[in-house]
Amino acid sequence: MNLKKIIVAMALAAGLLSSGTQAQAGVVINNYLFTPITIKMSYTDSSSGKKVKVTNKSILNDLGYPAGTQLVYWDGDVYAINQNLGIFDDLSNEGYLYVEFDYSSYSSYYKANGTYVYDESGYLYVAFFDDGYDYVPDDYFAFESEGTYSYTETESVDNAQGYFKETTSFSSTDQIGDAYIDYDSYYDYISGSTTGNGSGQILD
Amino acid sequence: MRTKVVLLCLCAGVVGLAAVICAKHQSSKLPGEVPAAPVAKSVSAAAATNTTANAMATDTQAVTEPSPAPEVVTSPVAANSAEVEVANASDQHAAAVQEKVSKLQEWEANADAQSLKNILAELTDSDKEVRSAAIAAAVQFDSRDAIPVLKATADKTTDSAEKKALLDAAEFIALPSITEVRALKDQQLQPTQPPPQADPQPTTELPPPQTPADQPPQ
Numbered sequence: 442m443n444l445k446k447i448i449v450a451m452a453l454a455a456g457l458l459s460s461g462t463q464a465q466a467g468v469v470i471n472n473y474l475f476t477p478i479t480i481k482m483s484y485t486d487s488s489s490g491k492k493v494k495v496t497n498k499s500i501l502n503d504l505g506y507p508a509g510t511q512l513v514y515w516d517g518d519v520y521a522i523n524q525n526l527g528i529f530d531d532l533s534n535e536g537y538l539y540v541e542f543d544y545s546s547y548s549s550y551y552k553a554n555g556t557y558v559y560d561e562s563g564y565l566y567v568a569f570f571d572d573g574y575d576y577v578p579d580d581y582f583a584f585e586s587e588g589t590y591s592y593t594e595t596e597s598v599d600n601a602q603g604y605f606k607e608t609t610s611f612s613s614t615d616q617i618g619d620a621y622i623d624y625d626s627y628y629d630y631i632s633g634s635t636t637g638n639g640s641g642q643i644l645d
Numbered sequence: 646m647r648t649k650v651v652l653l654c655l656c657a658g659v660v661g662l663a664a665v666i667c668a669k670h671q672s673s674k675l676p677g678e679v680p681a682a683p684v685a686k687s688v689s690a691a692a693a694t695n696t697t698a699n700a701m702a703t704d705t706q707a708v709t710e711p712s713p714a715p716e717v718v719t720s721p722v723a724a725n726s727a728e729v730e731v732a733n734a735s736d737q738h739a740a741a742v743q744e745k746v747s748k749l750q751e752w753e754a755n756a757d758a759q760s761l762k763n764i765l766a767e768l769t770d771s772d773k774e775v776r777s778a779a780i781a782a783a784v785q786f787d788s789r790d791a792i793p794v795l796k797a798t799a800d801k802t803t804d805s806a807e808k809k810a811l812l813d814a815a816e817f818i819a820l821p822s823i824t825e826v827r828a829l830k831d832q833q834l835q836p837t838q839p840p841p842q843a844d845p846q847p848t849t850e851l852p853p854p855q856t857p858a859d860q861p862p863q
Contacts, residue, residue, distance in 0.1 A: 477750045481784055483817065486826060494820040497754070498787045502824055508756035553728035556736055582823055597736065606736075608743060622826075636781075638750070640743040 468513055468522065469641035470529075475513035475520065476609045478540060480567065482586065482633025484620040495569075495584070495620075495633070503571050503582060504537060514540055514637055536573040540635065541566040542592065542611075555598040565590035565613040567635045584631045586618030599645050608640040745770070746778045753785035761786055765794045768811075776807065780814045792818055 468475040482495040497512050501521060510523040518533035519540050532538040544563035551557055568585040590613035597606040613635050620631040749767060752760040764786055767779035783791045792815045799811035821829075 477747075479750075479781060479785060481781070481817070483820060488830075489826075491826075492820050493826050494787075494817055494822055496785050496787050496822075498785060499823045502822075509754050511750065511754045552732040552736075553725060554732035554736065556732060581827070606740065608739070622830075638743070638746055638778075640740070640747065 468511070468524075468639060469643065470522075472644050473515060474607045474609060474639055474641045474643060475515040475522070476611075476637040476639035478512050478514050478519065478635065478637040480512070480569075480633070480635050482584070482616065482631050482635075484584070484629045484631035486622075487629050495631070500538065500569055500571075504532075512538070513639070517541070537570060539566065539568045540637075542590065544592075557596045559594045561592040561594075563590060564588070565611070565616070565635060567613075567616060567618075582620070582622050584618060584620040586616040586631055586633070586635075588613045588616035588635075590635075603645050604642045605645055606640065607643050610636075610638045612636045742772060742774045742778075745772075745775045749775075749778050749782040753782040755786075756788075758790075761788055761790060765791060768794070768798045773804075773807070777810065780810050784814050784817055787818060787822065789818055791815075 468477060478497075480495065480497055480500065483492050484495065485491070486493050501510050501512065504521070506521050506528065507523065507526065509525055510521050510528060512532075513520050513522055518531050519538045521530045521532055522528060533540075542561070542563060542565055544561045546563070547559065547561040549557065549559040564587055566585070566587050568583075570583045571581050590611055592611040593609070595606075595608045599605045616635055617630070617632045619628040621628050745767065749764060752763050761783075764779055764782045767775055768783070770776050770779065780795070783795060795811045795815040795818070799808045799815070802808045802811060
């Protein structure tokens with residue numbers, strides 16, 4: 442865990458001290474924008490032949506998190522956060538859930554009003570292991586998928602108070618991979634999408 | 646000596662003329678004009694934008710203003726102002742949509758009836774992006790109570806792509822979840838109960854097994 446993450450984790454442990462400050466929308470914690478992500482996939486259960494849905498809620502329920510908990514992405518890791526209950530868990534660091542961007546191209550420009558726009562595209566890897574370790578036989582449910590993605594980040598010019606509006610969004614709608622359930626003992630095909638969308642006011 | 650003086654005067658004249666032209670060009674810019682982008686990467690994009698703006702403005706002026714003199718000076722400025730307005734409007738629209746999307750993201754994480762009601766209400770928002778986000782939120786909320794509303798909304802929708810998205814969402818929500826499949830599997834994996842018999846085994850406490858000492862004398 443790098444220093445920035447330790448500082449944020451400590452700040453959050455002290456009671457999510459500045460979460461929501463200056464944030465009209467999105468998840469801004471300690472002046473960092475966390476991007477809510479959405480996982481929507483389905484796989485065919487080999488034994489029954491039926492399709493099974495996988496959503497954020499499926500994943501969070503599987504890990505035992507209560508309602509109101511969100512999956513968010515920040516600085517290379519996925520977090521489970523529930524600001525009302527003070528939950529802030531780095532799921533990637535604990536080996537549960539990974540969202541990894543491998544960019545192949547990027548560009549940036551300024552709009553006429555000074556808003557900075559950064560675009561990126563490449564391959565997105567998403568993986569979930571409900572016992573916290575990479576594919577091991579006792580995983581109850583796990584999946585790994587990959588697909589192309591496009592990512593856009595914008596930063597407005599500072600307002601009079603020194604805040605700028607940051608937005609991030611990404612989309613990968615062609616995710617495909619394998620799902621694994623231990624009682625089946627073999628892999629099922631999984632497909633779907635992983636997207637993210639967040640915005641907030643950040644102090645420059 | 647005489648030649649040198651003449652050359653010096655000529656050079657001074659050229660420099661002076663250039664300075665006057667530059668000053669005139671600078672004073673023609675509006676105070677609100679966006680400065681050149683500070684990052685090297687963006688310079689080419691900004692230059693391309695200005696070129697496009699010039700081209701667009703020239704086209705417009707060719708229709709509205711026949712006199713060539715003011716065209717050269719005012720066109721880029723007018724085009725830039727219009728561009729700024731367009732960019733601001735675009736940013737404002739994106740911000741309004743984003744605010745609703747963020748609320749939808751909060752509601753979809755909940756499990757209460759009011760949150761579902763709020764999500765379903767956004768299925769008929771005037772903005773297509775919000776409606777699309779509401780469909781995604783209904784999927785993530787993951788309640789089968791949403792299915793009739795999604796289907797009813799699909800019936801009223803004329804946009805074929807949106808209709809398909811609504812019906813796909815309803816179909817997806819109807820699928821079993823991991824938790825449900827797990828519960829079903831757990832049931833199947835449990836040892837099977839013996840079938841009920843005509844003469845059922847006594848469920849009450851069995852009498853203690855008889856030991857040889859307890860056996861009645863023959």
